[in-house]
Amino acid sequence: MSKVSYYTAEGLKKLREELNHLKDVERPKASQDIGEARDKGDLSENAEYDAAKEAQGMLEMKISKMEEILSGARVIDxxxxxxxxxxxxxxxxxxxxxxxxxxxxxxxxxxxxxxxxxxxxxxxxxxxxxxxxxxxxxxxxxxxxxxxxxxxxxxxx
The missing domain is CATH 3.10.50.30 (Transcription elongation factor, GreA/GreB, C-terminal domain)
Structure with missing residues (x-):
């Protein structure tokens, strides 16, 4: 169960906008970076591919954390x-x-x-x-x- 946290309407809007940016801009960019690194050849010795995969993992973790925060977010009246x-x-x-x-x-x-x-x-x-x-x-x-x-x-x- 997620922790309930209270926000102003402005703060909650900013949080949602940041999450949308991560999903709509950063996620496709991470996938593109992985694709470009994969095209460079042997994956077992490709540091660029490993770095792109790790960056994607960190991004997905950040998105997941923000979704958890938003699920428990409440606007204060x-x-x-x-x-x-x-x-x-x-x-x-x-x-x-x-x-x-x-x-x-x-x-x-x-x-x-x-x-x-x-x-x-x-x-x-x-x-x-x-x-x-x-x-x-x-x-x-x-x-x-x-x-x-x-x-x-x-x-x-």
Missing amino acids: ESQLDLTKVLALSKVKIKNQINGMEMTYTLVAESEADIATGKISVNSPIGRGLLGKSVGDTAEIQVPSGIMKFDILEISR
Whole structure:
């Protein structure tokens, strides 16, 4: 049974597009590469053929993994989410108690995480530490360098 994971509509669309690209563009190219290598002669001593077969195997494994992820993917209905607690897709403004720095993060699925745009995974240490917290709560999060404490300042969608 596949693991259920939650995505935004945009994130799920991007995942489907990537899978379609692998199936419609990369798979035929891998088959063509194998055919070209096969035409070069003796397969027992053909490194190009072995490399093409291995690349095809890796591609098929990636396609299979993405199909498994998509079979358990669910789109989150943001209108039904509780705005009083930090959940997936919450936009959270936090303040580091030690240095006073304020940051705003959006908690997203692992495949949508992009720290440059302020999107962190709900499975990351900070993401897990923020889940379920409300405005005014303090999140104590274990990170490799020790325990960090963040005040929850604001939660939005």
